[in-house]
Amino acid sequence: MKIGILTIGNELTSGRIRDTNSAFIAEAVNRQGWQVSVIMSVGDEYTDIRKGLDYILDAADAAIVTGGLGPTADDITTEAIAKAYGLALYTDEAILKEVRSRLERFRVAWTPNNAKQAMFPEGAVPIYNPTGTAWGFALKRADKLIAVIPGVPREVMRMLPEGVIPLLKEMESGAGTAVVSRTVKLFGLSESKVDETVSGLDLRVEGLSIGFYPRFPENHLVLTVRAPSEEEARKTLSDVESKVEGALRKYIFGHDDDTVEGVVASLLTQKGLTLAVAESCTGGLIMDRITDVPGSSLFLERGYVVYSNKSKTDLLAVPAEVIDRYGAVSEETARLMAEGAVKKAGTDLGIGVTGIAGPTGGTEAKPVGTVYIALADRGRTTCRLFHFRGERRRVKEISAQWALEMLRRYLTGACPHD
């Protein structure tokens, strides 16, 4: 099935807001094994909306439309679509009541223009909005479908999977095709190596499609299976997943909505272990990511950003002679930072990161991108040397990701101290 996406709003054509809905919808559509034939954004103009919709319905089986459903004067999507097809508008009284009571609950004063949000073109079926006042709607034109939802990304994230995708699935097959999918998240293996490994597997399975999404510094594989029944689809997916996991296990840190910091947080909490982090070149980014996880105060005792040599000595007892002799960016310093974190904070585990993020500070022996990451428990310390490429922010990001990944591997016992 081919789908076209139309996002509507002057804030998009003016560049005022970045259109994140299109990519989100495109990915979701592709996960169902469908294709996106065109993505389009137009302003809040009757003619532009009509022409854009005509273009899409000419090229695709269905249009997913976002934006312009609110109460203000420039929200004209519903009216524009009704006009385009010569349809009258009707008010759904039950929805009008729901909109009113929702506004009351949020203590927003009722104004007559809010009634627009309960109006639909005749023949349209309303689509429930679980997080906002503006309902969406679906309209059939001949054998094609137009699904319209609000443009607020938070609302799209709910209404697309809950309201729109089911309608498209229904439309696709009277006979019924089940689609299941699973995202496998990898880190530590290059794009081309992941690609090569997956290509090398025997995955000639009917109804399977594999999507590859590089999301720096991670790589995501999306496995989608279409089959006559959900049971069959799930079985095939599970077989495929086993093969993929067998080949790439070491690099898989999670699935679907997992983050590496979230996985690390769960493991630390489960095991009742505490952590202290000592960062130099990553400058606080590791801790920023860990503290994004609610409940991280349960295991994160404290952290140090030891930017100066003096602070490494004062706070972590890294001897000045070691720094003088081997350098602030050295395996010796990284190890002593991780060990100092464990000792000073009294935690079970410690991380120490030191490196050269650039753009200056590199030497021939230690060029920009040289980073040492050490992981210490109370008995042993491991340190890895990395040579990263790219500019300052990129070096910080991949260093933080590796620190978290080293923790994850240690905690899963997959590769103790590796």
Next chain:
Amino acid sequence: MKIGILTIGNELTSGRIRDTNSAFIAEAVNRQGWQVSVIMSVGDEYTDIRKGLDYILDAADAAIVTGGLGPTADDITTEAIAKAYGLALYTDEAILKEVRSRLERFRVAWTPNNAKQAMFPEGAVPIYNPTGTAWGFALKRADKLIAVIPGVPREVMRMLPEGVIPLLKEMESGAGTAVVSRTVKLFGLSESKVDETVSGLDLRVEGLSIGFYPRFPENHLVLTVRAPSEEEARKTLSDVESKVEGALRKYIFGHDDDTVEGVVASLLTQKGLTLAVAESCTGGLIMDRITDVPGSSLFLERGYVVYSNKSKTDLLAVPAEVIDRYGAVSEETARLMAEGAVKKAGTDLGIGVTGIAGPTGGTEAKPVGTVYIALADRGRTTCRLFHFRGERRRVKEISAQWALEMLRRYLTGACPHD
């Protein structure tokens, strides 16, 4: 002048890559005082490219096209455009040589398909690519212009302003219209207040347009002036800017490419002052942002992420009795954290941040979003209490921004200790 944007690539319609070029181009076009009538993405297909281009040239005066200019088999944009208009392709021998020597310099082996990058539809004028091998080109169709550049965002960021915008300017007016623009970056005032203030100014100036770009947690105003000569345009812009700055001075932290951390870094470096940061609820984010600025090691001595009560006492000498009596999230604790940072690190300035980022941990007296930010120098400490709304990450982000803004205001002497 009306512009249409066409981005080409299967990686866009599959959702594999998020299209950041469209918003970048749309903003740049609007800054010139032109309008974007439609934004479109299609896959690497002859028919889709031709139909998309037809649609755009019907609606707009010019098309800006990105993507599909590389050496691989699915890069078909040049050929598709030539076919669409029945044009032959020619090879530019000088450009072919340039592409060859660039690949040699990067030690990339020459393969025949690289020659595609020096081929253009007859009548097209090549557009230089300063950062990559694939040149772009501009093609006139009747009174309309098609400008085609590669899809790599880094290359778009150079080729759009350097290669494409000048062509469009030239096309727009034989007489010559000068356009100048300036971005004013604000923080600490709501969207609606900024809007209200600007609307209240007497800015009835010919050729002026004002764009409003909310970029959470900042608000950006883009002032664009069109005039017959650059001199006139600059004079008008400067007058308008003075009025805007007069009304909003307190909230303006920078212009154009400035970031608040960059401004703070410059001020600290200029004044030879050093800084230590003590973060609780922001979890390292303030330091992460500061250390994104190259050279921040000159003034950032160290930082503490004091997540546990014990770490606040151990590292910053916040007395356990104070935490017991007033709470870890309190003005007293925030002040002592900032003062402790100054004393322990021996710096000129210290920041202390403590709050409840959520989603749990809130109480009736101190709900989620309650954040205390303290700034200490060696003589005095100021503390501000904030009540932020939104989820965990949002609270962290706006807290970090306020901490940096308090530093900025202190350092500019605009509002000492306010």
